[in-house]
Amino acid sequence: MSNSPFISNCTADAIRDAALALKAGHLVAFPTETVYGLGADARNPEAIKRIYEVKGRPTDHPLIVHISSLNQLDKWAIDIPEYAIKLARKFWPGPMTLILQRSEIAGDFITGGQDTIGLRVPNDPIAQALITEFEKISNSAIAAPSANRFGQVSPTSSADVFEELGQYLNDDDQIIDGGNSAIGIESTIIDCTRDQATILRNGAVTKKDIEVELGMRCLENSENPNVKFSGSFEKHYAPKCRIIIDTEEIAGAGFLALSDVETPLGMVRLASPKTTEEFARILYSTFRAADQAGLVSMVVFQPKGEGLTVAIRERLGKAAQGR
Numbered sequence: 334m335s336n337s338p339f340i341s342n343c344t345a346d347a348i349r350d351a352a353l354a355l356k357a358g359h360l361v362a363f364p365t366e367t368v369y370g371l372g373a374d375a376r377n378p379e380a381i382k383r384i385y386e387v388k389g390r391p392t393d394h395p396l397i398v399h400i401s402s403l404n405q406l407d408k409w410a411i412d413i414p415e416y417a418i419k420l421a422r423k424f425w426p427g428p429m430t431l432i433l434q435r436s437e438i439a440g441d442f443i444t445g446g447q448d449t450i451g452l453r454v455p456n457d458p459i460a461q462a463l464i465t466e467f468e469k470i471s472n473s474a475i476a477a478p479s480a481n482r483f484g485q486v487s488p489t490s491s492a493d494v495f496e497e498l499g500q501y502l503n504d505d506d507q508i509i510d511g512g513n514s515a516i517g518i519e520s521t522i523i524d525c526t527r528d529q530a531t532i533l534r535n536g537a538v539t540k541k542d543i544e545v546e547l548g549m550r551c552l553e554n555s556e557n558p559n560v561k562f563s564g565s566f567e568k569h570y571a572p573k574c575r576i577i578i579d580t581e582e583i584a585g586a587g588f589l590a591l592s593d594v595e596t597p598l599g600m601v602r603l604a605s606p607k608t609t610e611e612f613a614r615i616l617y618s619t620f621r622a623a624d625q626a627g628l629v630s631m632v633v634f635q636p637k638g639e640g641l642t643v644a645i646r647e648r649l650g651k652a653a654q655g656r
């Protein structure tokens with residue numbers, strides 16, 4: 334994958350070509366509005382095996398299957414509760430993944446042997462076009478984890494994907510360029526296999542959004558000790574440099590905070606997002622910039638309050654725990 338790795342001209346031909354590559358068992362990294370995904374045919378065990386190899390990810394960690402619309406839902410899932418349909422109608426296409434009981438066509442090799450499956454309809458136009466085209470020619474869908482090495486920072490541009498995975502990809506694999514991810518952090522994951530919706534990972538669809546839509550309380554994983562969530566006990570989203578939260582004045586450290594927070598003396602300001610949305614959008618690229626600058630540590634003043642800030646603090650907490 335050494336020469337001209339990015340497909341940036343997303344004509345109908347290019348999308349068709351990428352769909353054909355998926356059909357032939359190759360990998361296609363593609364943009365979504367959350368982060369870039371590393372896609373493969375969700376019904377091809379060999380192709381899925383390569384996702385795990387390229388990511389360096391343990392095979393008991395399940396993958397999210399990306400479908401084009403709500404109409405594909407009952408192909409991949411069974412026993413879908415009414416509240417899950419409500420959420421899907423409201424927030425798809427968008428930054429939300431639903432965990433449901435899997436159907437027969439969802440193999441052990443995508444679910445990590447679990448009897449549940451993660452499903453998402455992304456909103457990004459290139460993702461939409463690719464998934465739709467692939468469904469047309471394959472009677473399948475696109476399984477895709479974030480396109481980074483296991484435990485590392487998710488990519489929010491095609492260049493990030495190449496930096497993470499370029500050396501592990503083959504000449505027949507592709508990376509589709511769709512600019513910078515609009516949201517910048519991964520989708521909200523909601524377990525819909527029990528009586529009440531349970532958030533397993535926070536994201537741009539917030540707890541309040543869910544509760545307003547459903548008219549009932551939504552649990553969080555910590556409130557429900559029965560839910561095991563792979564990945565939740567490990568280091569994740571971590572750059573090489575040490576992330577330190579809400580601590581002042583470490584001379585020479587990188588610094589990230591909302592624009593109304595002044596830079597403490599002696600620190601290297603890396604970004605000044607004006608809003609929570611911008612904070613989420615630039616978070617991972619700022620981690621990468623800190624590593625590229627060779628910084629040993631980076632201090633982050635967390636945005637406070639509810640909504641998207643919850644997801645930002647969740648990622649920062651894991652990144653800080655990583656070192």
Ligand code: TXA
Pocket residue numbers: 365367368369370371394395396397430432433444447449450451453477478479480518519520522561562563564
């Ligand atoms: O925004 C996103 O969700 C991105 C884009 C590419 O769609 N994808 C993403 O995938 O973040 P990944 O694999 O990096 O993270 C998905 C998380 C993993 O921690 C996985 O364990 C969890 O979702 N997951 C997937 N299927 C699951 C299931 N059946 N039960 C519980 N957790 C599941």
Ligand code: MG
Pocket residue numbers: 478479487
């Ligand atoms: Mg990931």
